[in-house]
Amino acid sequence: MQCDYFDAGVCRSCTFMGLPYAAQLADKDASVRSALAAHVDDALWLQPFSGPESGFRNKAKLVVGGRRGAPALGILADRGAVADLTRCGLYEPVLADAVRALPGVVARSGLTPYDVARRSGELKNILMTASPDHELMVRFVLRSPGQLPRLREALQDLRTTLPRATVVTANLLPEHKAVLEGPEEVVLTEADSLTMRVDDVGLHLRPQSFFQTNTTVATGLYRQVTDWVRAVGATSLWDLYCGVGGFALHALRAGAVRAVRGLEVSPAAVDSANRTAREMGAAPGTAVFEAGDATQDLGPARDANASGEPAGTTPGSPEVLVVNPPRRGIGGDLAARIEHWPDLRHVVYSSCNVTSLSRDLAAMPSLRVRAARLFDMFPQSAHHEVAVLLERV
Missing domain, CATH: 2.40.50.1070 (OB fold (Dihydrolipoamide Acetyltransferase, E2P))
Structure with a gap:
């Protein structure tokens, strides 16, 4: 990709500008593999997912x-x-x-x-x-x-x-x-709200709601997570930091699970997710999205109640958990809760920061990476998105 603004020194946001895209992708893949080498065996990495190198920002x-x-x-x-x-x-x-x-x-x-x-x-x-x-x-x-x-x-x-x-x-x-x-x-x-229709799921995006910058690669990410959820044979899924419900609703729509629950700090995003679930024709109780902070509202693992669930959780327990936190990651408290979560066998973690991802994985030693993949949301830059499938051992 060539850019007149970059050549003139007006904008330097695209730090990889001028480097052939195949080389960019290879370098980025090698970088994230190196950063996660302590947690992910090289054989577990899938080929990176990418889209166009230009004309991709939504x-x-x-x-x-x-x-x-x-x-x-x-x-x-x-x-x-x-x-x-x-x-x-x-x-x-x-x-x-x-x-x-x-x-x-x-x-x-x-x-x-x-x-x-x-x-x-x-x-x-x-x-x-x-x-x-x-x-x-x-x-x-x-x-x-x-x-x-x-x-x-x-x-x-x-x-x-x-x-x-x-x-x-x-x-x-x-x-x-x-x-x-x-x-x-x-x-x-x-x-x-703006309808972001991805694989026939009409996600409703309100003015201050989050959605991935690259729709093509976001579609690939949703498909990959849905495939992983289907492969582990789960029937129920919880989606933390769920935003407008992208991961949960795609898994439900594809029949990978029978019930989903989402937790998101933004009430507007929660309203959007519930609206999409209704428009999809989800049966009552099979898709429930609630406003709350995942780092606080699940309750600490050490305060597990008599039923064995972490205090503060909604009733029931998922067979697979999806987390898509901001750059800071899920943090030590939530990682400890997940580490000690009874009956939780699988976690899918989508991260835009391999440094915080590596730290969080170290705090959950009973969950081992079974597959990992780079999703290149941000060509021309070092920014990245990495998804990993975790299984309790």
Whole structure:
């Protein structure tokens, strides 16, 4: 892949740019194998799963700069200026077209770009997501609600220019700090969620819900986990850090298990997962998603109750557990609970950080890796996703 922004020194986010993709993939695979060598025998590694080396991102995160009527969309550069990145080659085609059309929409809206150095202006960032059905979610991150009327007035122009914009919102970020979004979201369209249809499972993505950046590779990851769950002969599955329910609902849809339960800290994501389960026609009680923190709400292993379950768990116990934590991993407390979980025979761990994954595996010595695979969500960079199948010995 060749990139004019990289060649000009404007953006260096793609640290592997210029290296042939086959070499990138081989180097990344070797790196994660080395990092997990203490836990995974070389023979247990499957071939890495990859997709296209460009045109793969389903998300755009654009800082807004410039001036009113002449905005710049891209990344922060020197002294708070914004360097244009509207022709980045990583975006999916429908997203790439939308990103290139956005500066005109912003210019016509009359919204004033936020000036980081002066701490003035209103429009800070624009966040976009593209679905497999080529629909878009467009989120305008504003400094205050005072510009909502102006944004509402611009909505018709936006939807005329971007007819695939199904969900449009305003996110409010009054503080001056290095984050992309604030806690409050105002939905400006009839639809409040984007349908991410993956292998005929219509996952509902709300504005602040997490979904993998690379839809092609996410599809491969869901299929692999479903295959592992089917192979171990489990009938029930719990999905911790479940987000909008991707792992659990794909396993249920494929008939790999008969019942699933998910735990996720975001109530909005939980609502989305339950909505998808209903639309799939899941029988009552076979797909239940609840709001909670997996690191706290399962209860410590040392406080196991009379039935042998960790204190605080919902009734019953799964035959297979799926965990997909943030970069910090599941941590020592949850690893100890899983290590001492009665009757839990199998765990699937999906990780974006082999350092925390290695640490967590060391804390669960009775669970041995039976298979492992790299999923290259982030070509052109060292970022990675690794999934491992664990079995109690």
